[in-house]
Amino acid sequence: MKICVLGNSFCIALGMGWDELRVFYPEISMSIFFSPGRSILNTEIRGSKIVPTDKRVLEYFQQSSSWQGEIDVAEFDRFLVYGLHPVPPSIQNDRAFSRAVRLAAYKERVKTCPVLPFIERLRSVTDAPIDFMMNPYPALPADCDPVPVVEFLREDIEVTTQLWNELLNVRFVPQPEETLIEGNRATKLEFAKGEYSKPDDPDAPPMIDLRHMNAAFGKVSVARYLDGLAGLV
Amino acid sequence: MNVTPNPYSSLPASAFWKLSVTNRNLQEQVDIWNPKYPIKPNTPVVTYGSCFAQHIGRALKARGYSWLETEVSPFGMRAQTARSFGYSVFSSRSGNIYTPTYLRQWTEWALGKNSAPDICWYDKGRAIDPFRPRIEPHGFEDKEEMLRCREMSLEAFRESIRRAGVLVFTLGLTERWLDKAGFEYPMCPGTAAGEFDPEMHFFDNLDYAETTRALNDVTAMFRAENPELKILLTVSPVPLTATASQAHVMAATVRSKSILRAAADSVVANDEMVDYFPSYEIFSSPVFGRGLFEPNWRSVSADGVRQVMDLFFRAQVSKFGEVEVNLPEEDDLYDLICEEEILDFFGAER
Numbered sequence: 001m002k003i004c005v006l007g008n009s010f011c012i013a014l015g016m017g018w019d020e021l022r023v024f025y026p027e028i029s030m031s032i033f034f035s036p037g038r039s040i041l042n043t044e045i046r047g048s049k050i051v052p053t054d055k056r057v058l059e060y061f062q063q064s065s066s067w068q069g070e071i072d073v074a075e076f077d078r079f080l081v082y083g084l085h086p087v088p089p090s091i092q093n094d095r096a097f098s099r100a101v102r103l104a105a106y107k108e109r110v111k112t113c114p115v116l117p118f119i120e121r122l123r124s125v126t127d128a129p130i131d132f133m134m135n136p137y138p139a140l141p142a143d144c145d146p147v148p149v150v151e152f153l154r155e156d157i158e159v160t161t162q163l164w165n166e167l168l169n170v171r172f173v174p175q176p177e178e179t180l181i182e183g184n185r186a187t188k189l190e191f192a193k194g195e196y197s198k199p200d201d202p203d204a205p206p207m208i209d210l211r212h213m214n215a216a217f218g219k220v221s222v223a224r225y226l227d228g229l230a231g232l233v
Numbered sequence: 234m235n236v237t238p239n240p241y242s243s244l245p246a247s248a249f250w251k252l253s254v255t256n257r258n259l260q261e262q263v264d265i266w267n268p269k270y271p272i273k274p275n276t277p278v279v280t281y282g283s284c285f286a287q288h289i290g291r292a293l294k295a296r297g298y299s300w301l302e303t304e305v306s307p308f309g310m311r312a313q314t315a316r317s318f319g320y321s322v323f324s325s326r327s328g329n330i331y332t333p334t335y336l337r338q339w340t341e342w343a344l345g346k347n348s349a350p351d352i353c354w355y356d357k358g359r360a361i362d363p364f365r366p367r368i369e370p371h372g373f374e375d376k377e378e379m380l381r382c383r384e385m386s387l388e389a390f391r392e393s394i395r396r397a398g399v400l401v402f403t404l405g406l407t408e409r410w411l412d413k414a415g416f417e418y419p420m421c422p423g424t425a426a427g428e429f430d431p432e433m434h435f436f437d438n439l440d441y442a443e444t445t446r447a448l449n450d451v452t453a454m455f456r457a458e459n460p461e462l463k464i465l466l467t468v469s470p471v472p473l474t475a476t477a478s479q480a481h482v483m484a485a486t487v488r489s490k491s492i493l494r495a496a497a498d499s500v501v502a503n504d505e506m507v508d509y510f511p512s513y514e515i516f517s518s519p520v521f522g523r524g525l526f527e528p529n530w531r532s533v534s535a536d537g538v539r540q541v542m543d544l545f546f547r548a549q550v551s552k553f554g555e556v557e558v559n560l561p562e563e564d565d566l567y568d569l570i571c572e573e574e575i576l577d578f579f580g581a582e583r
Contacts, residue, residue, distance in 0.1 A: 094307070096304070096382065098378055100369055100374070101307060102307060105310040109308070
């Protein structure tokens with residue numbers, strides 16, 4: 001099966017995870033295309049191809065895969081659109097909301113999803129299955145106290161899955177449970193990219209990235225995703 | 234005429250009708266308000282009260298001031314939908330608070346001085362909060378959810394009082410509806426929701442003493458919670474939609490607004506940290522008011538609000554100097570959430 005992953009910088013963790021896992025999945029190929037932020041929206045469909053309309057996206061596509069920048073949709077069996085949609089903050093206390101408020105928010109979150117126009121374009125040229133994963137929940141430093149929302153997380157996943165399916169026949173893929181602080185909208189610190197040095201200033205104090213994840217996160221995410229596909233067959 | 238020095242001879246232009254009103258247009262009325270304290274862009278301001286308070290919160294936000302919200306809509310909800318559920322209308326999801334006594338009741342509940350009753354109304358199987366009848370457009374799932382959400386809103390109200398630098402309260406009405414247990418409702422039962430029970434519910438029209446006492450009680454409770462809190466009162470210029478007082482609605486409006494204005498004056502005169510902004514005076518003046526209302530002579534026009542809020546900020550600048558603000562992105566247009574408008578429905582057929 002040939003899977004095409006499209007997204008933004010959050011795809012890097014998936015790529016690292018896939019590098020470690022590919023030997024275990026000889027029947028699967030995964031091509032990952034990403035460009036920063038929401039720049040993947042700067043693409044258009046020409047025939048069966050997704051073509052960057054901006055040079056930066058083209059360069060990123062070329063760097064992130066061995067392809068020449070154009071993506072022929074017809075060559076893939078399945079698509080995974082990853083990232084490009086922020087997630088609710090870990091401090092959100094869903095208990096404060098009525099069910100009507102929560103449902104309205106889930107619905108509008110899908111309808112105003114920044115990547116929706118891109119998925120619509122993709123859907124217009126392929127009947128192949130499209131999967132969608134939101135950004136990972138940011139990791140929380142040890143001294144933070146997230147609001148436990150376990151029952152609402154389940155509801156969120158259930159309703160969001162239904163909404164994406166109804167809207168564009170897209171399969172919503174939630175963040176793997178084992179990467180989350182139990183019952184919370186926060187990723188375990190061990191999965192965060194964490195400390196890193198600025199490439200242009202290695203002597204500067206290290207930065208801490210809690211939004212982007214590491215290879216371990218990518219490995220779990222890819223494994224759960226592929227396990228999920230096996231379950232669909 | 235031979236004029237000798239007298240108390241009037243040294244007064245500023247603002248003290249004379251001809252100099253400050255006849256010879257000036259609205260935008261020149263900078264000295265119509267002499268603010269007691271500065272409101273800076275980083276001062277957390279909370280707003281509560283009648284429909285008119287929404288204009289103030291909105292104007293503060295639009296001009297890059299720190300309008301504080303302690304109860305926000307969930308992530309992903311659009312601004313317009315959030316407002317339809319009572320978010321971003323006031324600083325927390327209190328719904329409209331028209332009378333000072335209702336503000337006192339809500340504050341007592343929020344600060345744990347009294348308990349809110351667990352009365353619940355129902356409409357087509359959905360639970361309605363009698364004390365915020367329009368906060369959920371289609372009601373709550375059940376009573377338990379309604380009470381839980383109200384508790385959250387009371388907590389958010391308390392939080393807003395604790396964190397605020399300035400609290401703006403617009404005084405709307407003296408007319409109110411109570412039940413025999415003594416609980417006040419923001420709307421007459423049977424109008425926005427619920428059923429009116431003549432054995433249970435009754436009308437009351439606050440007098441000056443009751444209004445002043447309620448304002449003083451509220452001020453004291455706020456101070457106990459936040460000793461640094463400054464309060465800015467203003468009487469809403471929006472006339473009554475309907476009156477249950479048996480008087481003509483215009484006469485009832487003047488009575489209500491006069492009592493609110495006088496009560497506000499009494500509190501302001503005795504407390505250095507309580508100020509009054511004359512929005513009612515500007516709108517209701519025949520000199521300026523005509524162009525500030527919509528054709529129905531009840532709703533204040535967007536342009537009117539803009540002009541009056543311009544005066545608000547210019548008076549601040551005039552007294553305390555220019556401030557630097559970072560303007561936010563333009564907000565989308567929205568309707569004000571005004572429960573009292575519902576009363577208009579009952580007069581529509583006649």
